[in-house]
């Protein structure tokens with residue numbers, strides 16, 4: 001698989017990132033069972049076979065069970081820790097933590113970040129994270145406190161590099177002003193049915209009735225400051241690559257038909273077309289794929305076999321945004 005550098009780090013990684021959100025099997029409390037572990041390890045084997053070298057976690061995924069399953073990768077010799085780039089996220093707290101009745105919320109306090117990383121390292125059974133991402137912006141975040149937490153984690157060797165997820169350009173800018181390290185990644189949702197990060201840059205300059213986009217300038221900001229853009233939910237959970245749906249709206253149907261036609265034209269999987277729409281963007285967007293199905297992982301890896309033309313890219317974009325250009 002094609003590799004690309006993560007700016008401000010020594011890493012060169014696969015352009016597809018393997019998302020481990022579903023690896024824990026369920027979001028109920030408790031340890032993963034052997035069947036869940038086997039499914040996770042088979043998925044990682046397929047990802048390794050496809051050449052994927054970077055793995056995405058969060059402390060909340062399956063309430064920590066996804067990280068626990070992933071620890072088996074090195075415990076059972078599927079891969080060596082040092083051969084993989086592993087990132088995880090913190091900052092989302094579930095309701096009733098730490099006491100019943102407390103609401104679900106975001107928390108970027110120094111203490112919470114430090115405690116979260118200790119939990120992540122324990123579950124992953126590793127001494128360090130390659131990258132720590134702050135999961136969703138905390139309205140009460142104090143950037144000085146975040147900076148302190150990052151400095152402490154880096155000095156202790158627990159985290160090598162830092163990034164964020166779901167952050168706007170203004171939030172990135174504020175954090176960067178205070179941090180002693182560069183932000184190396186921003187993970188946001190982008191797919192053909194949610195192209196807001198791309199569309200925002202187009203409609204920002206003029207009024208289009210009824211169009212509400214968010215995401216204006218986030219790709220441009222990340223490019224300007226060399227922050228890797230990671231796209232989560234890149235297949236929209238299969239909604240235009242073959243997932244059975246009783247009712248699909250007109251936009252979804254249009255994307256589905258076009259993705260299938262382009263897949264046929266290029267002789268690749270539908271997944272490859274959907275992912276190629278992301279990788280073709282000059283921001284060098286890295287899709288974070290979430291399938292655990294070995295066949296689908298292989299289908300995703302076919303992204304390396306296709307380069308969309310400008311016309312094909314725009315046809316997909318127009319179908320996805322549901323409105324013509326210009």
Ligand SMILES: NC(=O)c1ccc[n+]([C@@H]2O[C@H](COP(=O)([O-])OP(=O)(O)OC[C@H]3O[C@@H](n4cnc5c(N)ncnc54)[C@H](OP(=O)(O)O)[C@@H]3O)[C@@H](O)[C@H]2O)c1
Pocket residue numbers: 018019020021022056057135165166187188231232233234235236237238239241242243244288289290291292293296
């Ligand atoms: N930063 C954030 O806030 C955030 C939020 C959400 C996710 N993420 C990250 O992004 C990763 C990917 O997210 P995602 O899982 O939503 O992305 P996705 O790649 O768009 O969707 C994958 C999911 O869709 C299913 N799927 C795909 N194609 C299908 C088809 N044709 N038919 C039926 N099911 C199909 C997969 O099931 P199978 O396993 O059966 O293939 C899997 O459950 C996560 O693992 C996580 O690492 C980050």
